[in-house]
Amino acid sequence: MNYYSLHTLLFIMFICFSCTNEPVEQYAPTPSALKIPKLFSENIIAPVIPSNNPQTVEGVRLGKKLFFDPILSGNNTQACASCHSPKNAFTDTSRFSNGIDGRLGLRNAMPLFNLAWNYNERFFWDGKSFSLEHQAFIPVTDPLEMKSTWADVTEKLQQHPEYPTLFQEAFGTSQIDSTLVTKAMAQFERTLISANSKFDQYLLGETELSGEELNGFNVFMDETKGDCFHCHGSDKNPLWTDNAFHNNGLDETFTDLGLGAVTGDPADNGKFKSPSLRNVEFTAPYMHDGRFTTLEEVINHYSEGLKNSSTIDPLMKKVSQGGVGLSEKDKADLKAFLLTLSDFEFINNPDFLNN
C-alpha cells in the first residue's frame, strides 16, 4: 500500500467514524422483544413501540413493580392495579372507581391488554391521551384517582431503598424523573398480551366450538343480525376492536360528550372508543359509564334499546324500532360466542401478578 492510498483510506475512515462521538462503553439494559402471538403476526400489522422507549427486561420489571406499588398515590394507598386488577383483565368491578379520597371517578375503568396494537395510540374512552407513555402521567395527579404530585412521587421513589438501583438498571441512571417512571410503566403495559382464548384456539385448529358458539359468531358477523364485526374485530382482526370512536346509540342527549369534548367538534359528541370484546366476561360493568351490569343487557341494547341522536353511527340500524330485534336463540348464542373470547391464561399469568 502506498502513501497516497493510505491517506485516502484514513480520510474515508475518518468520515465514517466522525458521527459517533460517544464513549464506546455505555450501559445498556437487556433487550426484551415482545412475544407476538401467532394469530397477531399472521393477521395484523406490527405493534407500536416508540424508538425512544425500547422494551427491556429491566424496564419491564421496574414498570411492573411501579404498577402494583401504592407509592405512586398521594397517601400510599392506591396503585394502578387497584383499579386495573389482573383477575379482571386489568379493570375493576365497580361502575366508577374510588380515588384515594373515596371520591368516585366519572367513567368506568378500562381493561388493559394488547395496548401496543392500538395503532393510532389514542387512549382513554375519549382518546384524549396520545401514547401509553403520556397516558401514565395522568392518573398519578388526577384528583379523582391517585391525587399525588410528580415532585412528591419522584422524591418518594428517590428515597426508597430499591428504586434508585432499579432505575439505574433499567435506564442507566438512578436520577428518577416522571418521564422514566412513565416509560417503565408503558413497557410493562405493552407486555400485557392476551391471545389465548377458546376462540383463538379454535382459529389455530386446536379446539372445536359448540353449535351455539358457532351460531353466535355468525350472528356477530351477519350484517342483518348483530353486525358487530364492523367495529369490534373478527376472525381476521384478533384485537376484537377497531380502536376507533363511535356513538353506539346509548343516549339521546349526552352528559359526557366523549370524543366531542376532546376535538371540540359537535359531530364527535357522544362518541367513545370501541372497547375490545376480548375478556369481556371479566370486565363488567360495561360501557364508558358502566351502565350495564351483564352481557344480556348489552345485547338487548343493540337488539332493541338503541336511542337516536345526530351522531349515532350509521351502522346502528332500525333505530326507530330500537334495533334489529334478535331472536332469543340468537341472543343466547351471541353471548355464548362472546364468552369464547375469555383468556384464562392471561388473567392467571404469573408474569402479570403482583409477586
Add this chain to the structure above:
Amino acid sequence: MILKKIIPILLIIVAAVFSCSNDDTAPQSSNITFSFSHSWDGTPITNSDFNTIKFTNANGEDLSITKLRYIVSKIIFTKSTGEDFIFEGYHLIDLTNTTSLDFSVFEALPYGKYTNVSFIFGLNNEDNYNNNYQDLNSASWNVPDLLGGGYHYMQLEGKFIDNTSTETGYAYHAIRAVDNSGASLSFEDTFFEVNLGEANITDNAKFNIEMNVAEWFKNPNTWDLNMLNNMLMPNFNAQILMFQNGQNVFSLKSIAQ
C-alpha cells in the same frame, strides 16, 4: 505524479456513484403518482364536508357523508408497443386520512406514449381471495366468511333524511355480489376496471383522478335510500346496482408533469 494516483480513485468513486442508474443518457423514466380527489357533481368534497347534511342525491334525498373508504388496485400502463407495466399492489383510500389520497405507483416508468392507463376499483378475485393482507385486516376491511370472505371494495356511510323526515343512517358497502339464500354461495363479479385513456409520460407524472360521489346514487339506477340504506352486503341485487352505478364515478382530471 500525484494526479496519476488520484485519478484512479476518483474514477472508482465516480463509478460507484453512478452504478445505480444503468442509463448513461438523460433520464428516460418518470415516477408516477395517483392522487384522488372527490366531488359531489363538481363541488369538491373533503373530510371537512363530512357529518353535515349538505348533499342531495338524484332521488331527492338530503344526505351527509360520515365515512368514505375504498380500495383501488392493479394499475396498468399499456405502451403503444403492447407492452404492459403493471402495479400489482392495492391502495386503501380513506378521506379522513389525507395522506392516503396520494400514493406512488411507479418509481420509474419509461417516458413515452401509453395507449391506456387503467386501475381496478376493488380487488379482482385473484387478489381478493387466498390473500391475507395484514394492513387491511388491521383496518377492519374484511368481508365475513359467511359472504365468501375477502375484502370490502368501498364503505360509504352517512345519514339521510328519510320519508318520515327522520335522520337515518346508511351504509353503502360495496363487495363482490353474493347470493347467500341457497345451500351454497353464488357470486357475480362487481369489481371493475376504470380506464383513464391514453397518456404521454414525461417527467414526474401525477394523475389527478376524481370520484364523483353523486354518481353512486344516479346513473343508470336512481338510488332510493329509503329502500336501500343498510344491510347491503348480503343484498345481491344492491351490489349489482352499485356495480352499474360505479362505472362512471371516476374521471381523469389532469396529468400534471
